[in-house]
Amino acid sequence: MQSPDANGTLRVATTIKHFIYGSSTAGVNLAPMVGGINDFHNIYSVPFRAVIKEANPAALMPSYSSYDGVPMTSNVAYTNRFLREELRWDGVATSDDSAISFLHDLHKTAKDIQTAGIQALESSIGHEIGGTSSFGALATLGHNPAIASLVKTAARRMLTLKFKTGLFENPLPDLAQINSTVRSPAHLELNLNISKESMVLLKNDGILPIKTTGNLLSKVAVIGPLATYINAGSYAADDYLTGSTVLRGIGGIAKEVTFSKGCFVNNDTNVDAMIADAVKTAEAAELVILVLGSSSPNLDNIGDVRTDGEFYDHADLGFPGPQLQLHKAIAATGVLVIVIISGGQAFEMEIRCCELQCHYPHILASDKLTVSIPKYSGATPIYYNYLPTNRKAGIYTPTDWQWPVLNSTARYPFGFGLSYTTFRFSNVQVSNYTSTSGNIVVNITVKNTGNFAGQEVVQVYFGQVFPVIERPIKNLIRFTKINLEPGASQQVSFTIPVEELGYYVNGKKQVDADTYTFWVGSSSDDEDLQSRLSSQARHAL
Structure with a gap:
């Protein structure tokens, strides 16, 4: 992505993030991360060390969280010394949105916005994303040689990046080149292949691959609150003009398609009537495609369908709203069911049908889980590379008093994913x-x-x-x-x-x-x- 063009100019200034993140307390966004120097080097810094060594990204963004009590936006030990001195990385470190202000407003580690700015500079944060509240905060410190030196270093890194990306010579994009590149057939094919190979088959009771008649499915009922929704993610375009919902996609490969919403994704309005309609629709079909999950529309759309993505933390890993109730009702019909799960989280679930995290019958499922899916929300956190004492009962506690409720083995482990073959x-x-x-x-x-x-x-x-x-x-x-x-x-x-x-x-x-x-x-x-x-x-x- 960051490779230079024919003129030696970087096409894209890649920003890797978030440094470091991934295990905030209780899974809450912005919450602190507990750990020490050994965890930092053996767990959290590993992907950053590898990417910086192999690809030398142009930019990096620290996380909102603190690590071992020190906010990453002002963490001299890791955001400065580790990146700059140990890894010899000289790219632009940019703050997350308002993260420098958060040093004063949330972390309470800076007495005012000026102190927050100094702390960020000392941690080699040279570019700020945020509001105007911090503008001019360092203006009175120009006489301070230490602060002036930090500002010059930050400016040098930012100007170097602009020269490398050719923004001074060609500040405006080449529209002809953009039009010949964006949504080009080669790129669309690549995107499609990535999507195909990102689907994980979790359970198959002999339903898949589906037998078709003349390359078409017979009567199919598409059911579920996410069946008519493009779940692209918080920072992606939900492009209904050129994109495809599950309902639209199934409509292209089935002779007859019926649809029932079944329930809403995050409330129980008319739930009994909606589930009854879904059951009726399912019973009249030969196959049901049931689409469940958690929705994360574009940030501009924070409507009543939003249950996932940035700013949305979860108290448990169950399906939002009455979706589990819908699933049980559809499974009880006895009709063949394929469950498609879409969302940015692991779900606590015991699926009673064939289950695929996104599926189309002509695609060979081949991907693997990058997380472990627990049997119970109460057993989290759960991961395959646990320490020896993580799953050992104490000498006087041979079993947990809630056993097996807190059994910490995964329902679907890291690296798991089925195929149509063996x-x-x-x-x-x-x-x-x-x-x-x-x-x-x-x-x-x-x-x-x-x-x-x-x-x-x-x-x-x-x-x-x-x-x-x-x-x-x-x-x-x-x-x-x-x-x-x-x-x-x-x-x-x-x-x-x-x-x-x-x-x-x-x-x-x-x-x-x-x-x-x-x-x-x-x-x-x-x-x-x-x-x-x-x-x-x-x-x-």
């Missing part, structure tokens, strides 16, 4: 290694044992037996997607530098002489790790 993993080989340099090689044979062509994401995890600090039970270290015809086999090979088995202790990375275990499989769940190898790379690193 795969078998065999002939796993892992090279033992006896040095802190070089590579470990993992080989695996994967065979398509089903009746359909399919894609599988082969995943490699590793764990260390006795690290010097508590480390995750397992960590994803490699993955790749392969495509196999029915009956076909393929050997997949992964080369893993030994250095990647290391971790940080108090800011310094180390690779221990220890025993390591490697797992290969189709998800992070132990049952899906069809081949596991213990005591590999032993006493060698």
Whole structure:
């Protein structure tokens, strides 16, 4: 995206964000993150370290949150020293909307807006997004050489970015080039393929793939409050002119389509009558496409359909409104049902039908979950790479008093996703290694044992037996997607530098002489790790 054009000018100044974020208290936006130096280096900074090393993004945005009590917008240790000194990154750090003012208004770590501005500059934040309340706040400090130096550094970085993007020579876009690029056939095809490969099949009771007559489905009932809604997200265009809702899409591949809303997404107005109508519609069909989830329209539309996206936190992970009631009623009809789930969160659910997080019957489902979906909201947070003590009962507490309500195993684990076919993993080989340099090689044979062509994401995890600090039970270290015809086999090979088995202790990375275990499989769940190898790379690193 940020690659230069023929003139050497950056096409886009990529901004990576939010540094750092992802585990705010109770999942509340802006809430603080609890952690220390080891968590920072081993968890939260990992993607930023990788992206800066590989792509050198032009800009970065800190999060609203504080980490270990220090707001990221004024965090000298991480937003300045880590990025600028350790990673040698010299791009533009820009504040989130009003984040500098929040140092005074919300965090209460700055006594006034001028102090907030100084704190941000000292953390190498050189560009502000926000209102006019802070304009001129530093005007009286021009005589201060330390502040003047910070301002000059910020200005240098911003001017450098403008030169790199050619804004001084060509401040206006080339409309002819834009018109030849935006919505071009190649880009639309790429976007479609990305969408296809972003769909995750979670459950299939033999319904998929759907058998069609003359390439068309028979009588289909499309039901659900999101069936007529383009759920593009808070910062995306809900383009009803060229985009397609589920109802419109199914209408193009079915002989006869009926529709019932079933309920509203966030209130129970006329719920009994609406569900009754949906049940009647379902019973008259051969197949039901039930569309559930949480809606996140464009920020300009904060109407009564908004239940997801920025500014919308959740007390639990259930479906908003009476959608679960609708689902149970439709499942009870006995008609074949495909559930499409759309939304920006994991949902607590026990689906009684075939379930796909977005689906069309002519697409080979192949994607995997990037989060773990819990059985119960009360069991959160839940993640595959937990620490050894996370799921161990105390010596005098063999089971939780609410067991199994707070069973912390996932209903659908990280890395999980079904296909229309099945795969078998065999002939796993892992090279033992006896040095802190070089590579470990993992080989695996994967065979398509089903009746359909399919894609599988082969995943490699590793764990260390006795690290010097508590480390995750397992960590994803490699993955790749392969495509196999029915009956076909393929050997997949992964080369893993030994250095990647290391971790940080108090800011310094180390690779221990220890025993390591490697797992290969189709998800992070132990049952899906069809081949596991213990005591590999032993006493060698």
